[in-house]
Amino acid sequence: MTDSAPLATALASLPGARRIAPPRLSADGVASVILDVTGLDATARDALETEVRGRLAMVPGVREVRLVQTAEKAERRLIAVASGKGGVGKSTLSANLAIALRRLGHRTGLVDADIYGPSQPRLMAAEGEKPMAHDKQLLPIMTRYGVPMLSMGQLVAPEKALAWRGPMASGALGQLVDARWDETDILVVDLPPGTGDVQLSMIQKHRPAGAVIVSTPQDLALIDAARAIDLFNTAGIPILGLVENMAGYVCPHCGEVSDPFGRGGAEAEAARLGIPFLGRVPLDIAIRRASDAGEPPAAGDDTAAAPFLAIAEKVAAGLNLRRS
Structure with a gap:
């Protein structure tokens, strides 16, 4: 200095x-x-x-x-975005949900609680940005999309492996959630896949207002999604609904839609379990390219934003949120 x-x-x-x-x-x-x-x-x-x-x-x-x-701490509610297994697009859904809620008028922040595989800095175009601290609390960085964010990916080198046991990962989660979120009303929390220590710490210490479960349509993913749903049900956390991701591939050349992972499986599972079905997000190369470029589709005005905005409206309705 x-x-x-x-x-x-x-x-x-x-x-x-x-x-x-x-x-x-x-x-x-x-x-x-x-x-x-x-x-x-x-x-x-x-x-x-x-x-x-x-x-x-x-x-x-x-x-x-x-x-x-x-600013002085405001009362806020946490939305846990979870999946039973990795590779179903949970982080992409979390980033776009946070942006879509912000566009709907809700003061929304994003916590990347996927301690071992943080990807939100790339998704939110915030790589290389380091949060400051004040009075032993982290200060979230403000992304270009108007959504403040904290991620373990902002605190460690991109290539560094985090070989942490459960208590250390849970402690890191606490630092991210208990940061100075100020006037933020909602925190979207991108959880790691599975039903382990980080999920249990989240439920016990931070008590989410609701959970959004992400799955692909295929049976193997739905089996694991059902386990995640059971975890939150057992803990008394409301299930806001199930999202079917990668639901249909749209050919960029001919426009034909195919279903490499099947179709309708998540909606049928939601009906079987008696929980809301929040909607489908297609397996679209435009979403993949935008995500890799740090340009979440929910921030745009084209058709790629539509499914995320529709899901955000249902999540807001499930929490009975009023626009700020």
């Missing part, structure tokens, strides 16, 4: 200076500052941020300004 005194001097005469934590300047010229925006409306928050950024940018040696807004 270098001398941060010039940063404090630049902000000292700013109206609202009491809302600004002591800024820091790193050796590579990055100025980090935390604003307490409790009680401010959007216009006042934006005005304060603009003024702070402008003043810090004029300080000699400042190459970049990183700013985080915080």
Whole structure:
């Protein structure tokens, strides 16, 4: 770290200076500052941020300004997105669900609780961004899609293996969920596949308001999805519904639809178990390409966004959410 005194001097005469934590300047010229925006409306928050950024940018040696807004903790509800097995598109569904809920007017955050295989930084175009901490709490980074996010993938090197036992993984989950989420009303939590320690810690310590289960249509995936549903049912966590992912492949050349994983299996399973069916997401190469590029389809206005927005509307209705 270098001398941060010039940063404090630049902000000292700013109206609202009491809302600004002591800024820091790193050796590579990055100025980090935390604003307490409790009680401010959007216009006042934006005005304060603009003024702070402008003043810090004029300080000699400042190459970049990183700013985080915080506020008093608001009551929020957690949505657990789970699957009985990996490879069914749970993380892609989580990212797009969070964005779709945000587009529907709900103040939504995203927790990448897939400790051993975090993929949200890539999906949300936030690779390389590191969260700051304040009063021993992590501060989520704000993605370009208006959804704040925390992921273990932001805290460790991409190529580093996390050979952690259950208690360490559960502790990491606690740090992500108990971060400074401020005015966020909803947290979408992307859980790892299966029914292990992280899922049990989530249920026992953080008590989700509901669970969304993701499966492909094939029987093998549905067997494992039923186990995940049973875990949440046993713990008394409401099942918001089942999503059928990779439901039909649309040929990009002729438009013909085929069903390599079958069709309708998740809807039939939902009916058998007496839980809501939230909808289908096709096996579409456009979704895969957009996800790899950090451009979740739910953020766009084309047909690829439609299934995610429809699922988000049903999830919001299941939780009786009102738009902010």
